[in-house]
Amino acid sequence: APTPSVAPVPPAPPMMAATPPPAPPAPDEDQDEDAADARREAAEARAEAARDRAEAAREEADQVKERVREEMQRARENFRRGKRGARDVVARGQNLEVKEGESVESAVVYGGNLIVRGTVEDDAVAFGGNLEIHGHVEGDAHAFGGNVILGPDAEVDGDVSAFGGQVQKEAGARVEGSTESFGGAGLGRMVAGEIKRGMHEVRDPASANTDDDDDGDERESRGDGLASFILQFALLFGLGFLGQMFFPARMKELGEEIRGRPGKVAVVGIVGMLALIPLTVVLCITLIGIPVAFALLVASMLGTALGYAAIASELGTRLPVLRGRKTQAGVLAMGLALLLLVSHIPVLGVMLNLFLIPLAFGAVIRTRFGYRPRGMPEPIFPRNEAPV
Secondary structure, three states: OOOOOOOOOOOOOHHHHOOOOOOOOOOHOOOOOHHHHHHHHHHHHHHHHHHHHHHHHHHHHHHHHHHHHHHHHHHHHHHHHHHHOEEEEEEEEOEEEEEOOOEEEEEEEEOOOOOOOOEEEEOOOOOOOOOEEEEEEEEOOOEOOOOOOOOOOEEEEOOOOEEEOEEEOOOOOOOOOEEEEEHHHHHHHHHHHHHHHHHHHHHHHHHHHHHHHHHHHHHHHOOOHHOOOOOOHHHHHHHHHHHHHHHHHHHHHHHHHHHHHHHHHHHHHHHHHHHHHHHHHHHOOOOHHHHHHHHHHHHHHHHHHHHHHHHHHHHHHHHOOOOOOOHHHHHHHHHHHHHHHHOOHHHHHHHHHHHHHHHHHHHHHHHHOOOOOOOOOOOOOOOOOOOO
């Protein structure tokens, strides 16, 4: 039998090697670092903004709390003042008493006595009278031309001083500050110290400006008007009191000259002040004349202050207060207080000083510092008497 034919098997195609897929590109390291830095900066910016918002919120909360605290403090002070009746009290030509349980801001008396049995939240000052304290004074206590009497229950948080009087302190009285009596030698030391301080300020303007700044802060805290008034009053009262104590005849001569011919004396004072300017310039030309010019200026200022005190004494004598009970210190204190009060009025004070300062200087010139001889001097002992 015939053999069946077998179909030829086609050859298998050759096997091809599989090509691997291309590898992904390798990441750029610089781009990764930039992206990381950008993310980090963004995170830091968000954190900084959050901190700023938190700080602003905290500051706003602090401001709100501070305003609330101030309003509450102001409300408490207003309530306390309204409840206790705190206020400024001033008396002229009469006595003043701060009664027990009463509270005032400050107490000032001109030409009378001041008695404190309650509370004075600032200063207590008496011009031309005594200051008697049986209560609490949170500031200073001053008496010009009178005594300061501290009872056994007196409490003073500041300083206590008496100009032309004494500080009488009983057992049990408490004074936090200093206690000084400026009478006689003590008053002289006080005036000399103020003059020395003024000369130091003239020589050293920088220190003067510093002192003025410090004094300005103190005056703002205590009341600049009252502090300036007390300083001027103390200087003029000190010089006038020393003049009445050691040169009574010359002070009397100044008063008579001012009282007799005020217009003529003021004209002489104006002429003398104008002549003082070229005279000082001429003296300063030579080396020897400089100290002479300086001494002349100092003597002129002291003489004018004494003349001003004489004017104040003449005015205090004519005030209708304390009739029959006036003393030299009280008269001087009342007159000075009135003159300085008027001189602190803006326009009227300037006009008043433009007349009073030449009047005081003219009286000093016409009487030769209160030493003008009138005819033949009287004998020391009368003819019908013999010296002992």
